[in-house]
Structures are given as C-alpha cells and as structure tokens.
Amino acid sequence: MADEDRPGASTAALARIQTLPSWLLNRASARGRRLVAEALARDGMRMPHHAVLSAVADLGPVAQAELGRTTGFDPKDMVGILNDLQAQDLVSRAPDPSDRRKNAITLTPAGRRRLARLAKLGDEANETLLAALTPAERELFLALLTRVVEEDA
C-alpha cells in the first residue's frame, strides 16, 4: 500500500498549505491592499492612481509607456488611470513636441496637493499593516521581503 493511499497520510494538509510562504504572502498582501484601498478611498482615490501620481511627480514630464515600465502597470490600464487623473485635473496630458507618438504627462498643482494627502493616508495604512511588529522587526521584515522580491528580476 502506497503512502498516499494510507488513510491519514495527508492529514494536516490544510495546515501545511496555510503555513506556506505563498499562502501567508497572499493573505498579508490582501490585508495590505484592503487597508491601503480603504485609506485611499477616504480621499476618493485608488491604489493604481496613487502609484501613477507618485511616478509622475518623480519623473516630471514623462511618456505613458515609461510610466508603465516604471510602475509595472499595463499600457491598457495606464490609459484608464490617466483618464481618471486627468478628469480630476491632477495631471495634464499634452503631446510631446519632440516625439509626436508620446504624451507628456505632468503633475498639476492640484495633483501635487492631492499626492501629499494620499502619501499620508498610505503611510498610515502601512503603519496599521505592520502594527504587530516592533520598529526593529519592521526593518528586518522589509529587508527580507525586499530580497524575496528582488529575486524576481
């Protein structure tokens, strides 16, 4: 009789799965997304919009494709995100004179003010997310997490 057919061979299968790094990361990520989404929603904003707004703030006038590469969003989704941001006058979308294929995305003053508020909300949500850890543990956790992520490159 093979191990896998013996009754009880797979017991604690659930417990094993739920302590797997991938499972825990999923739950932690879901919690982070929920906390951040709730925080940003208090200012009528969503996570991708916050990320793109931040990227525009850093990269000055920048093409959509470059924004996509930097933030990891799909070009298709970038269109919609920028449509939303532009509709709220947080960014301006003007044709790039030096390359007429590109749109030059720029942060508006309103966008800069909004970003300051969003950054605060995002920080608070992340504070809550890691509330269970001491400052030293958070630093360690982030260092380990960064190495796991960078393995992806």
Add this chain to the structure above:
Amino acid sequence: MADEDRPGASTAALARIQTLPSWLLNRASARGRRLVAEALARDGMRMPHHAVLSAVADLGPVAQAELGRTTGFDPKDMVGILNDLQAQDLVSRAPDPSDRRKNAITLTPAGRRRLARLAKLGDEANETLLAALTPAERELFLALLTRVVEEDA
C-alpha cells in the same frame, strides 16, 4: 508657499511608494502566486483547487459551507471549484443523511494520490520563492509574516 506646492517637495514619491510594505507584499505575493500557479499547472491544477483538496483531505466528509469558512473561499466560488474537482473524480459530493441541506464532500483515492503530487509541486515552488533567504532567515521571515497576518483576525 505650502510645502506641497514647492517644486521637489514630493520627489522620491515613487521610490517611497515602492518600498512601502504594502507594495512589496503585493509584488512578493504576485511572484508567489505565479510560481505556484506555474507549478500546479504542470499537473493541470489551480491554486484554489489545491487548497480545497487539502481542506477536504483534512476535514474528512465535510459540508461546502464549512470548507468555505476554513479556506476563505466564497460559497459561490466553492461551487465551481468542487464541480471541477468532482469532474476529475478527486472528490465525491454526496447528500449528508443527517442534514439534507448539506453535501458531504469526501476525498477519493484518486484525489489523495493527486494531492500528494500537488503538495510536492507546491513545496518546490515555495522553495524557489524563498531561494534568496537562508534557512534561518526563512524561519524568521515566516514568523514575522505570520504575526502580520494574524493581526487580521
């Protein structure tokens, strides 16, 4: 002039966002899901199915609602998952004599064999996921991660 209007006040906004726990957790989680999904796909299986199969293995004959509560899947999605598993003869779905509202979900021998293979594939994927960390670091990482997740309760 307010800080938020001064040019450069929000520089490094992107870098700040991308080092936020929520951002890193999202990326790590996405990587884990991709690795696990690819591994399970080699056996023609998907993540939720693996989780439910594991839960059935542990909980013996069990109702769908109980499976949903344990694994966190929505009752609606549980229907589809069990349909798939049943179509492959990995679980059996029989009416519960003691409560005719319930379905008694049981693991079949084929399900038990399949689960053994899936567990192996899942473990390998998680090995790859944490490849950047030493065994001691992995243990520490999982301990911290667990505390972050349990804060959710």
Add this chain to the structure above:
DNA sequence: CTACCAACGTTGGAGTTCCCAACGAATGAC
C-alpha cells in the same frame, strides 16, 4: 528615398480573485 522594424497610445477582450444579493430547500428554536 524607400523599406522595414520598433515604439507609442489606444481599443477590445479575457482571466482571476473577491464580494454581495437572492432564491428554494431544509433545519432548528420558540
């Protein structure tokens, strides 16, 4: 100069996960 290939923004569509509302059937409490 003319082909050709690559990049750009855009549109359309699909897939996954998560969540909510409703329904008929069945159960349990009062």
Add this chain to the structure above:
DNA sequence: GTCATTCGTTGGGAACTCCAACGTTGGTAG
C-alpha cells in the same frame, strides 16, 4: 406551527492583471 437560520446554488459586479491587435510615428538599413 411559525419564524429565523443555514445550506447549496445562481447571478452579477468591482478591481486588478495580462495579451493581442491596430493606426500612427520614429529611427534605421539598404
């Protein structure tokens, strides 16, 4: 016996991710 609850099921929607195609524009090799 009435009523609230639970069960499995169906339907639908929100949010994020990803891929394929198209017309336009730019750069390049011949």
